[in-house]
Amino acid sequence: MRRRTVHDVMGRRNKTKQTAAGAQVVHVETDSSRLSGGWLLVHGLPLATPGIGCAIFAILIVLAHAQWGGDPVWTPLLSILFLLIGALVTFFAHLSAGPRMLLRVLMVVTGSLATGSLVLGLVVGMGAIWPAYILCSLVVWVLWGIWRGTKYAGATPTADGAGNPLMEAIKQAKVQFNNPTVDERGVVRATVETLSGGTLENARALMPMISAEARAVPGSTNLAGDLDVDGRGVVEIATRDNLKHGVPWPGVSGIGSLPTEPFAIGEYQTGPCQVQILGDLSKDRRAPDIKHLKIGGVTGSGKSTGARIFLASQLVKRRLNIIGIDLSKGLQTFGPFAHGMTWVITNEEEARLFLHRLKHVIKGRNNHLTSEKLMRWSPTSSLNVLEIWVEESKEFRKFQTLYGDLVADARSAGIFFVSSTQHWNYRNVSTDTRANHGAAIMFGVESYENAEQILPKDALAALGKNLQYWGANKPGYCYVTGLSIPMNRWGSMLRIYDPTDEQLTEAVELGAPHRDAMDPVTAHLFGELFTQRTRYPRSIWGATSGQDATATPAPAAAPQAPPAAAHRDPDTTAPARWPSTPTLTDDEQEMTEMADDETAEEREAMYEALRTSRRRHLGEDAHPSDLADVDPEDVISGVIVGPDTDGNEGDDEPETPRPSTEEAQRIWDMALDDWYREGRTTVRTADLVELLANVQRARKFLYRQTERWEQLGCVAPRPDAAGWDLIASPMQTTTRT
Structure with missing residues (x-):
């Protein structure tokens, strides 16, 4: 019995029957009616074509001899012309046969015998060559019969795929599909192996053609290469869409498991899809890491x-x-x-x-x-x-x-x-x-x-x-x-x-x-x-009074050291420092973004104007710190930096002793801590300028202090250059570090 190929399963998919609802393999039935009249008409009539052609060609030879035979001028000229035409036709027929040896032999023999018979019949007549002509006709007829038989014998594709475009393409790709099966979900599976000179890439190029031949679900054809052996793989083709009407969720699984355990998020045509965010390093040193x-x-x-x-x-x-x-x-x-x-x-x-x-x-x-x-x-x-x-x-x-x-x-x-x-x-x-x-x-x-x-x-x-x-x-x-x-x-x-x-x-x-x-x-x-x-x-979900209706606030607590162990979420909750933001439409969001961009542009223009003014008035006496220390908020808020806070201390002694660097730093930390506990989320330059007078320091102290807060993670520069975002209390971060 001939081994089934993947074409047997897919090419006859509409003429198959399953043994049971849960059958794993579809058995291909034989075609008992292939010797009917229709088959003889399609595949039997071409076998008689060479004989009919030889008889018609003999009549043409007789007519040519009767018209031009024996003429001292036309006979030699036509003989030479027929020889040239016959040689050219035979040569091009040989080329068109390609690598198929039997077809090449058939073309050369047929062309040579036809040309020789035509020239000899023109010169001496059919009466002198008819025994040889009949013998040559029988040879040509037999060769054509052999060709047709190898191509269509049994009305099924042969092992080399002759006569079927898909099988021809598979042969040209130098790959082989074996052991096809069909499961109860209508998924065709077959093993793939490359032959000498073939690759799996050649097999993947065949997938669209195979998918169309199998009438598969679009996008369901997949060729998975073997991860251990090159040149081998498995092809899967879904012949019906098991996911068309949606896939209900079967519910959660793995309740109480670790995050290293896999869980299902959906289904392939062949079954569930399990995912895992990371592996268990305690069990396998090569476990996959987070991606x-x-x-x-x-x-x-x-x-x-x-x-x-x-x-x-x-x-x-x-x-x-x-x-x-x-x-x-x-x-x-x-x-x-x-x-x-x-x-x-x-x-x-x-x-x-x-x-x-x-x-x-x-x-x-x-x-x-x-x-x-x-x-x-x-x-x-x-x-x-x-x-x-x-x-x-x-x-x-x-x-x-x-x-x-x-x-x-x-x-x-x-x-x-x-x-x-x-x-x-x-x-x-x-x-x-x-x-x-x-x-x-x-x-x-x-x-x-x-x-x-x-x-x-x-x-x-x-x-x-x-x-x-x-x-x-x-x-x-x-x-x-x-x-x-x-x-x-x-x-x-x-x-x-x-x-x-x-x-x-x-x-x-x-x-x-x-x-x-x-x-x-x-x-x-x-x-x-x-x-x-x-x-x-x-x-x-489904609340009618908005998201804040179910958000439970609680008084803010001072930062404290972490407990020794973590268990479950506490029942108490803390209030949000940020009011809830209503959901905006795309148009409203775009208008808001445009307004923010315009505000940023106007602020940058004000910055540049202040820098230009400083350069024009200070001239050569300007220092880099003078040009960098420009903040429109200082002008807008009306804060005027006194003589003791701009880097030029006066001759008068301060009324109170000037705090040390450590004391000044502590004063600023306490001020920032107070702002943080009040729920403020931003700090502006004008706020810090006012604090300079409390510690009797110049602007350089402001720069050093904000850099220190940034390193501690207490503040971060705002993208609109309007000060800093207040993230954490320096008292808390200092204790932590």
């Missing part, structure tokens, strides 16, 4: 649904703290499970302070891991994994430079970044930041340029010409790379689970007994920025 995740796709492609299923699956785990940032949609994405997240940030001012503070948190966590003799996070550490989920917004683009610096350093500190945005081009994200996101989920895009900015090169190579662009027409479909998914699955399309709001809320409740509070080291590093965050003690 930041980038999520891309057009509006309506399913990014928000993907975020919900990803986060809800993690809210049942312990040793994991999740912080969400969404400055555009507020709580539309995080709403069903905001009360289960450690921290939710929807205010731009709070997000800026958080990111500035995170630089010092990363450094502090790295130092703590070093003290535990760990090069990266492990379940043996006292720290929790920190996951920071950033949803796309126009406001967050202002922090891209700072975000890029944080992403580059966060992995070693056990911090996992997830960023979701429509476009990952250079206008939104730098090349380095994009490269630092080693994992990717690509939902629907509209061009190859969008895809190559999201997927790694290995995934693009695996997909080849089979890469699909569906935009928002197939929400939920996506490609996933990284996240501990084997590379040979990167080219397989899947569909994200579609959870209900009740399932998301239930996941939060099921995980409540197991979720850990922020570990004391990280909480202490964030300081009052963390203790004064907005908390959601219960579900806000």
